[in-house]
Amino acid sequence: MDNNNIQRGRCVILEKEGDKGSSLKPFTIPVSAGERDTVRFDKFRFSIASIIGQPLGSRFQLDDKSTEGRGSTVLQRWIPSRTPVEIEGHGDGVGSDNRSLIDDSTAQRLDESDIQRMKNDGVSGGAIVASLIEGSATFAGKTKFSQEKYVKKKRKKHDVILTVSKPTLRSVARLAFQRNMINHGFALRSDSLALLLTSADLHSGCRVLFHETCQGVLTAGVVQHLAGNGLAVGLFQSTSPNSYVSLQYMNFSEECSRTLVPLTFEDVRGIKNHLKNKTGETQGVNEVPMVEDDVSININVEEPLDKKMKIDDSEGLISSAMEVAPKEAVNGDNLRKSIRDNKQVMSTFEKGDFDCVIIATRLAPGPILAACLPYLRASRTFAVYSEVPSAILECWDIAKSAGAINLKVERTWLRDYQVLEDRTHPVVTMTSNAFRFILTGHTVHNE
């Protein structure tokens, strides 16, 4: 039975709600973490020991004592209130609307320097918010809803709550989405991920052939669904673990992680050559005609990064994902020994015995789909995600030429809602999935 507490050696997700939205950070608690060890999260630094042993999902108060430079703090657990917002002494707003409110920045008695002085004196976030309420000349005249909104806004800024939770596929996907949107402009949103995994009919015991460039989010989803039973052959630009960095956040057991076999595109070419030379004829199953010339696996590892995009690679994830795996002995077919010796992988490729193919890539998906489809069994599903409409339509063409049926192109639509009494409405900002298409289809047995 899984221990439900925050422990050393396990990864957790740190999350805080700021005035600019929520930010997340994965953090693996060092096995040797001692009483004095600290962790930094944005501008806050706090003691690791103060969270160890607490239940996963616990929330802690982050106040200005924990701001960097002022020394670390031992965090206190925070229990949320059971009413929507607590406003002491101002529960009954007298205003019915805002006709008499004038926004001329003079309503608040306290200014930036007063607030900073309070923080320097170690005043808690809750007390600062209470002082702001007292110092507001217009607060009493606001409607009840406006008062609650005001308090919520001030709390987000001055009374920050940290949540330490168990990494789930959804939180890891959210984290990767935030990061990828900034760094690459290519990101797999969690509802697209859900659709990919469901349409591919992925479950424990499957043999999956997949490819992704989403920092390991799809890899984590595949490994989780297999639950240690089955085979997950992942095609990456490099077999360095940073190609699928999200996997390490999930705290999977050794047994689970063992289902993953990372390969490069060159490895697939090596397997194809090896099988061709072994049987003395071309691959028997469903040879897929390419739309263009066969440049299927000739994808350059060192693709040029967009120079106009300022890319934050402070964690070295992009540069290390481009690393090529340490050279291994290859045979005449250019196939690495470790793959040649992996009977399960070689046999699945040889018999064309994969149960699903999933592709989520910012590279051209067409050649990848064409390379993978011959190894997919009949009456099985494939799912392709791309952010380029013409590329998805090219995949449609490839799949149709291969005789696939039930082809469907769709995209998901997701909207968050604020649900409060008498003021339920969609949140102000939606993320667009405008060009993020998913193509799904079924293979058939061709006589």
Next chain:
Amino acid sequence: QSTWGGSGSMTHALVRTIHPNGLVVTCEFHESRCNTLKAEFSEHDLSHLVEFHHRDVESLGFPVDDQSADVAMLDLPKPWLVIPHLKKSLKPSDSKICIFSPCIEQIQLSCKVLTSEGFSNLRTMECLSREYDVIKNELPIPNFDNHEKAIKEHEWVTDKNVEWRAKPKLSMTGHSG
């Protein structure tokens, strides 16, 4: 766990996800539907992964009171009636609830009860799927060279250009219940 056996499609999806080591406990208040589902899962060789109960969870809660469940999925007309019962079924920390409702009024009431019962990290979302028709357009390129000769010999076009388009289907599902 889930409620509302219904057609069984949600239960099948859950069983596929927790296979091979988990358990889905599902309740259906309609007796004959409950029996039909039991038979269907037995036919599909999945009986070892799901427990069926003929029970009205809105008034009685789930037949699990040892706080061992990780997730509760509710697809009912009045999920707020079940929420207070869930505390004896769900693990005391980091367990999850998922509620499906087509009406915003149901969601509002559920959120209110969830907050008053001490659940947090509430998130409400609407998720739809937009399907596209794939259309292959052939756009013949008109021949402007030697116009009179072209008309005479009916050589209107030099080559065909093929363009693929994905056009959203005219209607889409607004909600699935």
